[in-house]
Amino acid sequence: MKKENSNTKMKKVFPFGEDLGGAKILIIGAGLCGSLLALRLAQRGYQIELREERSDLRKTDISAGKSINLAFSDRGIKALKMAGVVDKVFPLCIPMTGRMIHSIESETFLSPYSARDGEYINSVSRGQLNGLLLDEVEKFDNVNLQFNCGCTSVDLENNTATFFDKNYNQEEMVTADVIFGADGAGSILRKEMFLQREILFSYSQQFLEHGYKELSIPPTESGGFKTYKNALHIWPRGEYMLIALPNLDGSFTVTLFLPHNNSVYSFSELNTDEKVSNFFQKQFPDALELMPNLIDEFQNNPVGNLGTIKCSPWSYKGKTLLIGDAAHAVVPFYGQGMNASFEDVFVLDKFIDRHEGDWSKIFDEYEKERKRDADAIGDLAVENFYEMRDHVSNPIFKKKREIEIEFEKRFSYYSKYSMVTFREDMGYDEAMRIGNAQDKTLLNLIANNKLEGLEIEELFELVKKGVSEILDDDKVSKMMQH
């Protein structure tokens, strides 16, 4: 099927009323992933029914119940470029060039993400970005987009999904050639696959003991930023942490990560205004000064859970595919959840190019390539929680970052963070393996005081050697394990 570019108008069909040729595709969920997927498949000319449980976020003020702003980076950029819409996104972005670390004594230092220009991440509003994608989708007449239609079940054998349409208070059934479950971490399609005994569905959900609560730093009276604009702010405190990301209106969205229970400070323990005040006074005094609405927000905003979901297989009989969070929900600590979902669409598109028409082959090859990368970003995101809340203020870690910044300035070197975030040409799995080997080599050199008297070039060679030894050794023992 010939690709259309994003501005072509096409004839509108409602539940696949008229056969335009090609597969009839149902996409469950018009969040970030479902919208981009619909856009891309619409550009390819498919007939698409796109259904979303929530109401249209462009018209309502209701929070999606998810984090308000996100870090948009190279893997996401790559996918939106493919769909021809990336230039419309950049105006919505605030570049964050590094982590601004706030100590308990209210001292700050900026730890850049990379020593190279152009390697930064972007704070973007989930609502604005999703709205933009929906606007683009609606330009296509071969897409029928419905809000307030939550999927209640999927009949996998007959490829029929049932929805409850709140617009008319009625149940509706939609049969399609292919059904995509882009319905997020609580995916109904995934639940159906879990319950289908025949599938032997491997499934994992892992919760952190920590929850999160969103708070805010309002803009200055003139609409400016109360603290440094172009950074991701972190208040690392070991067992818990506070972060803040900038918004276009001058405000920051602040998120507190704290254990649910069983800790000196926990969400269940912070149950009075006084306790909350004292906690912030003691732990985040500089942030507290910027947060006039703290107590109100703390009382009114819900506590969210933090979970990682992995599963396999993602597809069933070449007729259904889980994609985005539905296939691999991750915790937010690498800023990669949205980027990974967008990259899913990019990778899927590559296999549609290769095998267009043979969905079974497309889905099998897609999962074969993508699964290990999805697993890797799930693990990386959990590990980065420990790094952010704790190690960023650890001297050994700081020394490692210093050396890596020097390396990045002088050599073709990418830290683990850089590979994960900026090397959209490399899979998450490879980035993790090389990144872990680099970290292990560097941390051991530092911890064992092996740096003294070394020129930076010598150190670089030493690290290269250490990394290659670790990767070789792992190869032999992996070979023996699998």
Place this chain on the structure above:
Amino acid sequence: MKKENSNTKMKKVFPFGEDLGGAKILIIGAGLCGSLLALRLAQRGYQIELREERSDLRKTDISAGKSINLAFSDRGIKALKMAGVVDKVFPLCIPMTGRMIHSIESETFLSPYSARDGEYINSVSRGQLNGLLLDEVEKFDNVNLQFNCGCTSVDLENNTATFFDKNYNQEEMVTADVIFGADGAGSILRKEMFLQREILFSYSQQFLEHGYKELSIPPTESGGFKTYKNALHIWPRGEYMLIALPNLDGSFTVTLFLPHNNSVYSFSELNTDEKVSNFFQKQFPDALELMPNLIDEFQNNPVGNLGTIKCSPWSYKGKTLLIGDAAHAVVPFYGQGMNASFEDVFVLDKFIDRHEGDWSKIFDEYEKERKRDADAIGDLAVENFYEMRDHVSNPIFKKKREIEIEFEKRFSYYSKYSMVTFREDMGYDEAMRIGNAQDKTLLNLIANNKLEGLEIEELFELVKKGVSEILDDDKVSKMMQH
């Protein structure tokens, strides 16, 4: 509460009719784990209701649908010793001193499990061992044991379990102070915890692409063994394998492990008698000669699935605890499923000793110590699949085993297998960490031809050094990850 020894008779109570003091305990499942747990808690004087879904396996000939014989080893021995019944088990055992490897050319070699005397595993019948434990349980009047009572649901808040009693075709509700879910891999109690949103239940089920089918080698006409009695026989063939364990009656239980689908040889592909015959003729000719009933058994016996289950938390509000396979189902390749479940009871007993009466504390500390070991044996069992089906016949692996046998003869050295199987004083997690470091060091020395000209003492020192470096290096990078 005072411990009674296993022969004391106590007054019988039916659903906790008369209060004898102490907690009223419901145990769901009278399999290997539930029976041993009931026995131990009965010895401690608790009032116990023990309910089993299946009929009494001592009176019926119905297969439990699980593997017929099992490998009983030191961790299981330790637990049955604690309960004072181990001496009754040994007469049911056939020692297996090593792996007897059968090549495709029908050549065999014996790879001993250890160079030390007394370090062997035992083939034992699941039915006989379970029957023995039930006999011991029934000596206690403070246990009420009911068969044909399957648990259908558990009300976690009110600590009430509902059963369907097939003896009377009626539903029954049992409320207890403490409920143990010893109801195996398909645990109903675990499902209830999974569904309870408040718990934030971390859960993982991972299936192998392989299934299994049980077959047999009958005894000789005089009741003798058709092949070497005191070994676990393996026919490793890469993508699949056959194993055989001896039974007291001279027969062997044979298990074929094969992919379900998508392979040159798979269960779905071997769908005619001729294909089955040809497969065995080509791949296992020496086994085929010993299996006159192959075709019949292959046609009639079901294909089982192979899955690993992990979850957390194991307990809820100090009132319910998952134990054995219900908490951590493992694949059978390390011969540790039953031993791990028995060891659960041993470890739990230690914490009952420490905190008797405070179930909440008992369960929390039990899980804190036991969870990482349960995770480790789950991972070890999957890894050992690859070792058994493939690497045992690999030259590098064989060389490693040779060296390790020499080490075990001369030094205080334990291979990973020995630590997991024979070092009941060491947790699975520690055994895995040290064992993996040993394997990695040895495999790399062999693969890189570093052995030449080395005396065995020098090699041993080199391995010790390598292991300690790996463990130290891992410590630094682990510290940075968590």
